[in-house]
Amino acid sequence: MSFAWAKPYEPKSGFMRWLDDRLPLPRLAYGAIGGGYPVPRNLNYFWNFGVLAGIFLMIQIVTGIVLAMWFYASADGAFNSVEHIMRDVNAGWAIRYAHMNGASFFFIVTYIHIFRGLYYGSYKAPRELVWMLGLVIYLLMMATAFMGYVLPWGQMSYWGAQVITGFFSAFPLVGEPIRVWLLGGYAPDQAALTRFFSLHYLLPFVIAAVVILHIWALHIPGSGNPTGVDVKTEKDTLPFHPFYTAKDGWFAAGFLLLYAIFVYFAPNYMGHPDNYIPANPLATPAHIVPEWYFWPFYAILRAFTVDFILPAKLWGVLAMFGSILLLFFLPWLDNSPVRSGSYRPLFKRFFWILVVDVLILGWCGGAAATPFYVALSQLAAAYYFAHFLIILPLISKFERPLPLPDTISSSRAHGEKAESAPVGVQPRTTTAG
Amino acid sequence: MLRFILGLIGLGFAGVLLISFFVGVSSYVSSPPERSAEEEFHLHPRHLELASNGAFGKFDRKQVQRGFQVYKEVCSACHSLSHVAFHDLAQLGYSDAEVKAIANQWQIEVPSTNPETGEPATRKALTSDRFPSPYANEIAARAANNNALPPDLSLMTKARHDGAAYVYSLLTGYRNQQGYKNSKGEELLREFPATKTPNGLHFNPYFANLNIAMPPPLTTNGQVTYAAGNPAPTVDQMAKDVAAFLVWTAEPKLEARHATGLAVTIFLALATLLGFFAYRNIWATEKRKVRVTGALDPANQAKSARAKGQEGVAG
């Protein structure tokens, strides 16, 4: 850990000293999440969402391992095995609903975490790798969630698998062989189900490993903060424990309360009724939609309706993957030296437009592909690409940011609100005493 | 260089999207898509008030038992209930003997093997069996129903949007197609002559395609005889009761879910409160440390501002 004033680990008991001498795990934990990790003292609640994501990853792994004790990965038996869990297995219904809604909450929390990163410039130097590892985690999450949704072998499971693996056939020449290779057949069937089960069990542990790298990469420069100004002295930080363990703890309890309300009182709200119908390869559902967390990308996929050099289907697939891959380049697309959106009035305006744009894309993705929604998603998707690939580079070239505070603790002394002017206000020329 | 390439890619995607947009708009303007009969005439389910509705819902066991009776006497001829076992009926208040009798006297037998010859055979149901399907397989089901497949009903109220209300509305929703008008006053057969109900189907505006293969199953009041102490078995009542039964078949654990949910919610609310106060407790010194004092203390600044105002001193 880079801060000189970080408290070194002192074993509290004979046993801990014995353990630490042989395997410095206690020291590692102390330096990473204990009293030995100095964290900026001005973090707001948007900084809680990383820990929440970790909590939901653990919830998914625990409930998932238990479900796997009862799940039967056979095309004939999968649907029935899930109903068996819901009806006959002790507390099976609770564990299944927890896992189903846990996936949704994992994404909610991750999206807030990502948008925090976008607003406060968490992706900027020296944290570019933290950002990119985070995107890797996000891609793994999407793969895991997709495969998990196929397992119950309902109508949406089957047809979702059909559509998503169908993307690959958009690629000329190699597309169809890749699709058949992925499925182990010409359509989703036993082979696809078993391999998706195997990979769905594996990937969360890969995610956990990448999370460790993500946190490790973060702990080299240390956490960012809402002002984007680097930590300079001891006055700028507080030890993670007990300050942020307490803050994370209470907020997590509150968020789990929200989660419990869904699990126990509206467990199927975020799902689709069609997945309670057993898969039928001969009957397509009226509206195939993926789970809500994929809706913005689904909207981008369906937005391309015209062949232009390339077939529309291929455009859709390229744009869908491109919309996530372009995020890897964000630290270079937006290379303004000012990190936090609080001090970048122009950037802030466009950030909020992006938020609304992504919400609109999500709304369109969940709706039927009628002319109105397709047209809206075309405009929204066009803005999405323009925002990251054209607007952000231009903003970082031409905007005039507000003056930054000297240090985190001085910004606290004046109050961050005084430092960050509302949109449109002229920047102050001096900073007070 | 990198940003230039990425910028070009961005222009590319945005450009193709805008081309698609304008092509879409112009084709919409030049040849607007036709409305469909489903859009104009499909009805959303009517609201159904059941004891199991809401966050504190519980099953009205008498109603669910009546619904089971309707299923048994009307629906089970064509519709399977393959996820429900006979012994599950004990949750509805039937005694062990009653459950055993229901299983034993169930008209449809369970497929089994002749223990002596090994030939396929059937046997009477045991309480440990699931409800047997009325048809041996899908082909038999379609052959007996004009090529339509009567769906399994175990999950019907979860497999349809607003499931219980949908079942109730569908069962009571059969209408005469001749002269049928929607709420806007448009007449179906005049606007969409192609939706004339084909032979073998029946008009029901609550069904997605407006014409359903199932003939109205509940046709007369008193079709099922309820025991004394129950409401009269009108078509409306029977439809409500069977909908209530199907809510139970889809979610037998509903009551346990609500009860556990209440306990968990209260626990987490208390935990959040305790946690919040512990957090404030731990941060108390830090927040005080950072509180500004002297000239920058907002209270002092307010005092200065008032004093300045009184003295008439500017800035």
Added chain:
Amino acid sequence: MATKASAEDTDHSAGVDDVRRRDFLNVAAVSFAGVGVVAVALPLISQMNPPADVLALASTEVDISKIAAGQAIKTVWRKQPVFIRNLTPQEIQAANAVPVSSLRDPQSLAERTKPGKANWLITLGVCTHLGCVPLGTGEGENRGPFGGYFCPCHGSAYDTAARIRSGPAPKNLVVPDYEFISDTTVRIG
């Protein structure tokens, strides 16, 4: 500065009580969380127990009308083998002749059968040593030195009342709960 000093003074005098209140609140919050963790662990552990449908299969009815004296059949109950044997009078006599106190697991034949149905010996077909299925039910199978059942895995020998006589098994073959619902049908479990 005057204001600062007074702020510090207030801190100090409230200090000791504050610490006690502080610790209690923190301890309370963490304990609450601990209770929550235990409450979550319970269903995760209990879900491994047999589910409702397996528990419902806990009874099997068997038709014993075709079993002649001296014959035995193998059937299944709770996914385990069950031996149903119709003992001959000689087998009953041989079983009763053994002094009960000399047995490793002392039980008389009367304790292992129903009154009035002493010829019907119904036991699990699971050797009480390490779980193999003993021989002796089928025609021509090795019935071991005591004329009952014999386990080929490690040589446990059971007598005509399926009681352990020699070999490593510690207990007699288990007699499950059963009852005669008629002269020709028995319900196990």
